Amino acid sequence: MPTRLVEIHPPLVNASGIFSYLDVFIRLEREGVCLGGFVTKSIGPAERSGNDNPVVFDTGYGLLNSLALPTPPLEQWLAEFEGADLEKPVIVSIFGFSADDFADLVNRLDRYALAFELNLSCPNVQPGEQSLMGMLAESPDQVGQVVAAVRGATDKPIIAKLSPNTDYLATAQAACQAGADYLACSNSLGPGLAIDPGLSCTVLPGGTGGLTGPPLKPISLAMVYKLYDLLPLPIIAYGGVQCWQDAVDYFLAGASIVGLGTCFARKSTAEVVGLTWDIWRGVLEYLDGRSLSEIIGAGHVH
Amino acid sequence: MPTRLVEIHPPLVNASGIFSYLDVFIRLEREGVCLGGFVTKSIGPAERSGNDNPVVFDTGYGLLNSLALPTPPLEQWLAEFEGADLEKPVIVSIFGFSADDFADLVNRLDRYALAFELNLSCPNVQPGEQSLMGMLAESPDQVGQVVAAVRGATDKPIIAKLSPNTDYLATAQAACQAGADYLACSNSLGPGLAIDPGLSCTVLPGGTGGLTGPPLKPISLAMVYKLYDLLPLPIIAYGGVQCWQDAVDYFLAGASIVGLGTCFARKSTAEVVGLTWDIWRGVLEYLDGRSLSEIIGAGHVH
Amino acid sequence: MAVPCPRLSGRAMYTDVTVVENRAESETVSSLFFDRRFKARAGQFLMLWLPGVGEKPYSLSYANGITVKKVGPFSNALASVKSGTRLAVRGPLGKGFSQMPGRVLLIGGGCGMAPLRLLAQQVEEPLILLGGKTADDILFLKEFQGRGEVKITTEDGSTGKKGLITELLPERADYAALCGPEPMMAASLKLLSQERTKVFVALERYMKCAMGLCGACTCSGYRVCVDGPVFSAATLIDMRDFGWRRRAKSGRFEPVSGGVSCF
Amino acid sequence: MAVPCPRLSGRAMYTDVTVVENRAESETVSSLFFDRRFKARAGQFLMLWLPGVGEKPYSLSYANGITVKKVGPFSNALASVKSGTRLAVRGPLGKGFSQMPGRVLLIGGGCGMAPLRLLAQQVEEPLILLGGKTADDILFLKEFQGRGEVKITTEDGSTGKKGLITELLPERADYAALCGPEPMMAASLKLLSQERTKVFVALERYMKCAMGLCGACTCSGYRVCVDGPVFSAATLIDMRDFGWRRRAKSGRFEPVSGGVSCF
């Protein structure tokens, strides 16, 4: 068991890049959302616009996105954190282009974070860039350096967010050795491509985008299951959760916390709130009086 | 343009492992299926039972399978080919555990094949095995050796079937250099895992299975698109085709032939025949008099 | 009740059922009853999954039950589950028997009596012919007698007429349904189809995906899991393999009479 | 017609439309008409995608059309598409205006007149107040006059009363709908809500996903693309950012009056 625990009750959060901003979290908290905490969009070292629209494409079975990490200036983030009237804890997701970037961000944001989630694995890029996935998740060495730099800068829990498209066992091991407290599985899949047959051209800027939603679920579930066996770190599961059964699957595979993203597509604030309650109530009914810890990893029958 | 062309009209086939046997192909041909040819299940060097049931799991959005390459004895395959009263051409899919295995199979099966599809990329295993994906698709070197061995054994077109889970650009390049005539994108994704919350255990033998159907579509489409730009080889597209729009997407991305697999789930012979016609008629309406070659790759607007 | 999952609506892979009774029908045959009734036509089947053991097809013999003959590892494990056990099942799968208005002949042997039992509930006053090696093979006798006239043959004469079921044929009928060992069905079919009878036959083949994809269950190109397991005589004419051979787990052909048959 | 795709049924991302007319409404404003009518409530919008240029939200001004003011690169490109051009659109998206039985006041400024034009068709005998800098800003005048009484203000007095639209307030009404520059709407709201009028306001924010996921379009935590763009006065009370600030493409805050506004 790690010394640094992420205390989140209920153990449900939004996924990074979903809802993104503190004002949306405050709104959802006021309306009674059933999440134990929130995860910010990935905050970067400098203002970025991200890609031009269209940045999402619904395949009918999952979502492709190529937001490519838009982020307001860090000063604005700090002001927003200062002014935020929020009771639930916030996991701060960060990204950068070097270990120093990550460490600097942690220094500036430390007092606002319950924990830091390191985005090591976004497959999306603005034109001409290399992706975080390419720079970091594909290289256990790089991942080790980033985590070590962050470890040096904070005592808060560190969550290493992995990619399903790389050798995640190696990345996870590197993150673990460098001092990560949690693993997060997973960032988006692929990337994939969308074409509009009517206009006969690709849809997303640069053609491709990360795939999320139901297609990711079995892949991410396999990651959680394998990493639970391999490493002693607790796991936050992301990927295709739509209903309580999906959340239960992740707990059985070994996740301690489950994150929700694409399932909120097209949902108003009231509908978002309703869905979180449906999911958590379903989990409670499944537990039928047992504690959650009894089912975490219970799908590992050998 | 390759010297060795796979002539298939209409340019639709079943995917390997779907329907699998010659007697099913004969039945579908008699009933008027709208496929230009058939692809056998992957034929191996020796009889194999594959995994114990359950070998499939429907996630509700895609299919996990872990058949793990069952194959009757080669002698039976030869007898079945001899006796087969089939008009449409057959692409023979083969697999082996060494370059020699592949070459031997080609020697024995050469006279029955329109072309050979090399399964370099199946992620499924019987307990204790290494997967074809792990042995071959993850190593461009190995892929080069297998393709070269097959090239030495036949003048028939060689199709290298790639994995979406590995560095497919490198694999494709190795296959191309070693003399492959076609690329096939792609074999199944992941693998992914399925858990039964009711019984609190994993479903598939060994836990994981390759993911096919709609989740694979955007990933495989990205592969086709990128490989079309990178290499001069024509492409056979597999992955998540459910309707004519999906087939059109693949043609626009650069595929010359499109394969159908998971879309046939739960369909009777008559329904399979109907679906193939729906897909091909949709493509023809989309073409609206143009020839297919006009749209192959036409989604590449720069 | 928890909100059902949109992902699973109408396409859940498994239904969890609890065994509420395990009833011995004979020395080697048991029926399992579930806490759930299935809306099914006779001839349709369930895939029953025993974690760690396997997953195999069984015909519904009751709206809420199946009947299993102990012949190998899976069927022995299945026949010995205790009441209270939770099982995961897929189905009902496949095409069952059609409506059969008119005079119906039901012809059953071995575990074929399982789907026939359910079918007997779904047709009016059938004439029922049952055959077995010995008295112990004749299942559900009371229930069949409650539905129509029953005639029996056994090879050892321990009950009914001594001999083969084919000796009771031809009986005149508008429809006939055959469930049993394939050689018996093939022989009966030959005798029957010369008469003006619409004949339906329930086949068994080794099943893997049970969703029409893998081809494992092919009988002369028909995928038994989706095109069958019930076929009309008109289709059977086209099926060379019927009564002749089937594919084993690897896809290897074996004679239908070979192996440890459950009949 | 080709069989529709099960994958796409009810959840296709884009609808392809063809522009059948590009009508100049003024020097800087054009309406595009499509070969397809949308079932929509006034206030709902389409995401319009111009490959290589971008994708932006536009309110339906007609059941089969939108109205665009040329203010920047995208709107200029859009306003210059020729009839016959094929476009891909998403929508109608968002929450439009509710039913408004009773006396309705429509208050519009700038491109806000676009959704208001459609709304004027959906309510009975509205009283319509239109404001602009100059006569050229007053759109759809004939069509508004065909639906109810119209009062106009312009800042330069080139048509209607010289002054601001707020000077025509308070008008008594059961409902009021406001579409226009945010400072104008904020000022009007203050005057109106003291009366017993149910007020609805249509907001604009920078949109990326337009499906409620990314948060780009937030106004004080409400995601305008799914919770709006139409909000009731009751909700607006809770929205500090209304009339104050909005997020730009990066998420950076900017004043609502800043930048090249389309109003």
Ligand SMILES: Cc1cc2nc3c(=O)[nH]c(=O)nc-3n(C[C@H](O)[C@H](O)[C@H](O)COP(=O)(O)OP(=O)(O)OC[C@H]3O[C@@H](n4cnc5c(N)ncnc54)[C@H](O)[C@@H]3O)c2cc1C
């Ligand atoms: C549509 C269908 C309905 C069936 N209904 C019943 C039923 O109501 N009652 C019943 O007792 N049995 C039924 N069976 C047979 C059952 O599925 C098992 O095959 C049987 O119980 C033997 O399994 P085992 O592992 O115990 O024996 P094994 O040692 O595996 O096999 C014994 C014999 O059964 C055959 N067999 C094995 N597995 C399968 C399979 N998955 N499908 C078809 N044949 C197989 C083998 O070829 C062998 O000859 C049905 C089969 C099918 C295809």
Ligand SMILES: Cc1cc2nc3c(=O)[nH]c(=O)nc-3n(C[C@H](O)[C@H](O)[C@H](O)COP(=O)(O)OP(=O)(O)OC[C@H]3O[C@@H](n4cnc5c(N)ncnc54)[C@H](O)[C@@H]3O)c2cc1C
């Ligand atoms: C719900 C909604 C409905 C709209 N309806 C109409 C309409 O009916 N007619 C019309 O002409 N315009 C409408 N707009 C505004 C339109 O989407 C564009 O913003 C506008 O055309 C300017 O785009 P541009 O690229 O030409 O100018 P730019 O140079 O990009 O921007 C000009 C100004 O518009 C703002 N803006 C840019 N992009 C967006 C965006 N995606 N969403 C919101 N604001 C943006 C900028 O902050 C800037 O102040 C609507 C916006 C929203 C959110």
Ligand SMILES: Cc1cc2nc3c(=O)[nH]c(=O)nc-3n(C[C@H](O)[C@H](O)[C@H](O)COP(=O)(O)O)c2cc1C
């Ligand atoms: C629109 C969108 C934006 C995202 N932005 C981020 C991001 O900024 N940082 C990050 O680590 N992951 C980001 N992701 C990935 C999600 O956090 C999550 O890992 C993924 O969507 C899988 O979960 P889901 O299937 O429930 O959506 C984004 C996903 C989407 C759909």
Ligand SMILES: Cc1cc2nc3c(=O)[nH]c(=O)nc-3n(C[C@H](O)[C@H](O)[C@H](O)COP(=O)(O)O)c2cc1C
């Ligand atoms: C049940 C099943 C069995 C398969 N068996 C094989 C196989 O033997 N050899 C092979 O190359 N691919 C095999 N595949 C992969 C398919 O050929 C195909 O690449 C994949 O299913 C993607 O296409 P789809 O999404 O249309 O199903 C199998 C797939 C399924 C679902």
Ligand code: FES
């Ligand atoms: S069992 Fe796979 S096709 Fe019938």
Ligand code: FES
């Ligand atoms: S534009 Fe993404 S949430 Fe509204």
